[in-house]
Amino acid sequence: MIAELGLAALWLAAALAAMQLIGGATAQHNEESDLALLVRPVAILQGLLALFAFAMLMWLFAVTDLSVKLVAENSHSLKPLIFKLSGAWGNHEGSMLLWVTVMSCAGALIAAIEHRLPEKTMRATLAAQGFVALGFYAFLLFSSNPFERLPQPVPEGLGLNPLLQDIGLAFHPPTLYFGYVGLSVAFSFAVGAMITRQVTPEFARVMRPWVLGAWVFLTLGITAGSYWAYYELGWGGWWFWDPVENASLMPWLAATALLHSASVLAARDALRAWTIMLGVVAFSMSMVGTFLVRSGILTSVHAFAVDPERGSFILALLAIYIGGALLLFALRASSVAEGQRFALTSREGALVFNNVMLSATLGIVLLGTLYPLVTEAFDVRVSVGPPYFNPVGAIFVLPMLMVMAVGPLLRWRWDRFERVRLPIAILVALVVTTAVVIALTSDIGVLPLLGLSLAGVLAIASFLPLRGRKLWRTPIATWGMVIAHFGIAVALFGMASESAFTSERLAAVNPGDTEHVAGWDVTLQGIEPVAGPNWTALEATLVAQRGSGDVVTLHPQSRNFWAPPQQTTESALLTRWDGQLYAVIGGQAQDGRWQLRLWWKPFVTLIWYGGLLIALGGVLAIIGRLASDLKRRHIRAQAQQRRADRAGRAVGEAA
Amino acid sequence: MRRWTLWLPLALFTFFVGLAAYQLTQPKDEFVHSGMLGKPLPEFDMRPALEGMPGASLADFKDGQPKLLNIWASWCLPCIAEAPQLEALRAGGAQIVGIAVRDKPEDVSRFLETHGNPYARIGADDLSELQLAIGSSGVPETFVIDGNGVIVHQHIGDVRESDVPKLLEILQEAGQ
Numbered sequence: 001m002i003a004e005l006g007l008a009a010l011w012l013a014a015a016l017a018a019m020q021l022i023g024g025a026t027a028q029h030n031e032e033s034d035l036a037l038l039v040r041p042v043a044i045l046q047g048l049l050a051l052f053a054f055a056m057l058m059w060l061f062a063v064t065d066l067s068v069k070l071v072a073e074n075s076h077s078l079k080p081l082i083f084k085l086s087g088a089w090g091n092h093e094g095s096m097l098l099w100v101t102v103m104s105c106a107g108a109l110i111a112a113i114e115h116r117l118p119e120k121t122m123r124a125t126l127a128a129q130g131f132v133a134l135g136f137y138a139f140l141l142f143s144s145n146p147f148e149r150l151p152q153p154v155p156e157g158l159g160l161n162p163l164l165q166d167i168g169l170a171f172h173p174p175t176l177y178f179g180y181v182g183l184s185v186a187f188s189f190a191v192g193a194m195i196t197r198q199v200t201p202e203f204a205r206v207m208r209p210w211v212l213g214a215w216v217f218l219t220l221g222i223t224a225g226s227y228w229a230y231y232e233l234g235w236g237g238w239w240f241w242d243p244v245e246n247a248s249l250m251p252w253l254a255a256t257a258l259l260h261s262a263s264v265l266a267a268r269d270a271l272r273a274w275t276i277m278l279g280v281v282a283f284s285m286s287m288v289g290t291f292l293v294r295s296g297i298l299t300s301v302h303a304f305a306v307d308p309e310r311g312s313f314i315l316a317l318l319a320i321y322i323g324g325a326l327l328l329f330a331l332r333a334s335s336v337a338e339g340q341r342f343a344l345t346s347r348e349g350a351l352v353f354n355n356v357m358l359s360a361t362l363g364i365v366l367l368g369t370l371y372p373l374v375t376e377a378f379d380v381r382v383s384v385g386p387p388y389f390n391p392v393g394a395i396f397v398l399p400m401l402m403v404m405a406v407g408p409l410l411r412w413r414w415d416r417f418e419r420v421r422l423p424i425a426i427l428v429a430l431v432v433t434t435a436v437v438i439a440l441t442s443d444i445g446v447l448p449l450l451g452l453s454l455a456g457v458l459a460i461a462s463f464l465p466l467r468g469r470k471l472w473r474t475p476i477a478t479w480g481m482v483i484a485h486f487g488i489a490v491a492l493f494g495m496a497s498e499s500a501f502t503s504e505r506l507a508a509v510n511p512g513d514t515e516h517v518a519g520w521d522v523t524l525q526g527i528e529p530v531a532g533p534n535w536t537a538l539e540a541t542l543v544a545q546r547g548s549g550d551v552v553t554l555h556p557q558s559r560n561f562w563a564p565p566q567q568t569t570e571s572a573l574l575t576r577w578d579g580q581l582y583a584v585i586g587g588q589a590q591d592g593r594w595q596l597r598l599w600w601k602p603f604v605t606l607i608w609y610g611g612l613l614i615a616l617g618g619v620l621a622i623i624g625r626l627a628s629d630l631k632r633r634h635i636r637a638q639a640q641q642r643r644a645d646r647a648g649r650a651v652g653e654a655a
Numbered sequence: 656m657r658r659w660t661l662w663l664p665l666a667l668f669t670f671f672v673g674l675a676a677y678q679l680t681q682p683k684d685e686f687v688h689s690g691m692l693g694k695p696l697p698e699f700d701m702r703p704a705l706e707g708m709p710g711a712s713l714a715d716f717k718d719g720q721p722k723l724l725n726i727w728a729s730w731c732l733p734c735i736a737e738a739p740q741l742e743a744l745r746a747g748g749a750q751i752v753g754i755a756v757r758d759k760p761e762d763v764s765r766f767l768e769t770h771g772n773p774y775a776r777i778g779a780d781d782l783s784e785l786q787l788a789i790g791s792s793g794v795p796e797t798f799v800i801d802g803n804g805v806i807v808h809q810h811i812g813d814v815r816e817s818d819v820p821k822l823l824e825i826l827q828e829a830g831q
Contacts, residue, residue, distance in 0.1 A: 319672045326665040
């Protein structure tokens with residue numbers, strides 16, 4: 001009964017999404033038609049129904065209803081409750097339902113509270129939102145029904161992939177979906193603005209919190225995913241330029257560009273067409289990412305349940321939405337006036353440079369990710385990896401970071417170079433000095449060298465916008481920018497340090513042997529079998545000591561899961577303020593020695609702390625923007641009140 | 656902005672959709688093909704994997720007769736399924752040189768007693784050295800080698816009944 005309720009809610013929600021589309025479309029011709037007036041209430045109801053459907057699915061997973069196919073295939077009655085619940089979205093059908101649920105709820109929210117844009121634009125936006133949701137409803141109902149029943153209930157479920165039974169990973173996919181969905185809202189706003197030719201600063205202000213929110217979630221999702229790959233896969237790396245990773249990086253790059261260009265549009269009414277374009281590109285990147293991951297069209301180290309039918313469906317949706325939006329752009333963009341002009345040396349100038357560089361980086365990543373697809377059409381197999389992405393990406397990222405240090409110091413519209421000459425000269429001198437000192441004292445590659453010297457200077461420069469301000473009166477959004485830019489510097493330092501100074505030791509050892517890596521003495525004390533709920537493992541006991549410091553034990557494992565059978569390495573990490581010791585135990589050789597792999601990674605944790613700081617900056621920016629929006633609304637209301645009072649008094653006096 | 660540049664994103668996107676749609680219809684090739692096709696076999700000389708049978712060396716492949724080189728192992732389950740087809744190939748006139756990967760003589764002997772012995776020679780590749788050198792990524796695999804020791808064809812996975820005529824044909828062509 002629960003499953004049928006969920007399915008019925010899904011059908012109803014789909015019907016309402018269609019109504020939302022039709023209502024929004026008729027509103028463009030007749031603003032007072034009954035359908036046009038219904039758009040907002042329908043959007044709210046649709047969101048509630050989708051939420052209800054998702055709650056029903058959660059319920060089915062919570063009680064492990066094994067007559068439902070999805071539950072039987074992805075859950076198990078003996079799993080901890082948290083993994084039962086996370087199993088609801090740990091699969092294709094459930095994750096698509098989560099996606100469309102979050103999307104409809106976002107639609108409901110803007111329908112309920114957003115009144116700043118012209119009503120016609122809002123209805124066009126909600127129509128676009130309904131149109132996109134409709135496609136996903138169709139996908140669910142016709143090809144990926146999460147509520148499908150089995151002809152016969154099964155006695156027990158198949159369980160969840162052991163790699164996914166990890167608390168971090170239970171929340172990693174939804175985080176990314178929230179990001180993707182936030183970008184879908186930005187997309188709908190962009191389409192609505194294009195249809196009604198209302199590409200205004202107000203539009204940018206309304207869209208901005210959604211872009212910022214999406215960007216924060218994407219940042220967190222990528223940071224968490226990177227850390228998961230680092231400790232769970234046991235390769236000691238934190239980014240592999242794998243297609244699935246790139247699929248999450250590309251929307252982030254586009255969203256970063258979008259939130260900066262939206263700021264220009266909001267503050268200065270410039271970059272109108274460009275902002276619209278980025279709004280479309282950002283969402284298309286999240287759909288392209290979903291397509292690449294689910295269709296299995298590219299070979300990836302991530303083992304996803306892939307299916308060409310799903311791939312075709314997503315590709316069709318992609319073609320309709322993104323193709324349609326780009327067509328609309330081609331037809332309408334020339335009628336969107338370019339907006340305010342600005343000088344090259346200005347805040348806008350720096351932001352345009354940042355946008356061009358971010359877009360170029362996005363292009364580089366996209367090209368590298370899709371290149372194997374192109375060559376495979378000619379029967380040539382290639383795999384594109386770090387030797388391409390790192391240097392080619394750096395060509396655009398490094399200049400962008402330099403401008404990032406200076407841009408926030410510039411004034412809007414027009415600035416004299418002389419005004420910022422001194423800070424720039426100091427920053428350049430600092431970069432050069434650090435680079436020379438590092439180059440003379442150590443023997444590291446060019447990219448890490450540039451990264452290290454830039455990171456230090458960026459960290460200082462990120463705080464320069466606070467110079468001469470009263471700190472407690474600085475707007476929260478400015479603090480957000482400062483912290484996010486500082487986070488970039490922190491992460492960059494971690495990346496450069498990790499790639500420049502990592503020490504590695506691979507050895508075959510007997511119990512009792514001691515290995516040395518970067519000042520650490522690591523002794524293998526013994527290897528013992530241990531057992532967990534659904535796995536057995538060989539666990540090594542390592543004793544590590546640096547110099548005459550404290551003695552610490554580590555326990556890396558080589559785990560064997562039996563349902564489904566799978567071997568995983570559980571690396572052991574020892575975190576110190578200046579880096580991480582990373583230990584992996586491998587197989588036993590024929591002579592009885594154990595394969596032991598040790599890394600010392602100086603300051604590697606800064607990569608993820610940097611990611612968290614960037615996200616924190618985004619959160620502060622949202623708070624700051626919302627607070628000032630509320631303030632503005634309050635002031636406007638007060639002014640209206642005062643005007644009404646005055647008018648009332650005047651009427652009273654006249655009488 | 657010039658008008659035509661506004662159409663550029665749509666054009667690029669159309670290209671992507673076309674490419675992706677084309678690739679979706681293509682059968683996905685999951686095999687890792689050897690980079691050694693068309694190249695001569697490397698130098699090797701192996702002890703027999705079974706007492707009483709000759710081992711295998713490069714010289715055996717240079718006698719002017721095309722041969723099949725079958726990478727297999729007694730511990731490999733698909734190799735059992737493949738055994739009748741190898742027998743059919745032998746009956747069809749193919750000379751098959753077996754390369755037993757990471758195997759023990761007693762296991763090899765037991766396997767051949769149970770499933771038949773189609774091999775003219777069997778070499779023991781204890782460390783997968785030859786297997787890796789000729790670009791084979793799994794067991795079983797069957798290579799067609801021409802009379803001069805050049806690798807002509809690679810068959811990945813077990814030989815099915817339907818593959819037998821094709822392999823015999825390639826073998827015959829290699830002899831011409």
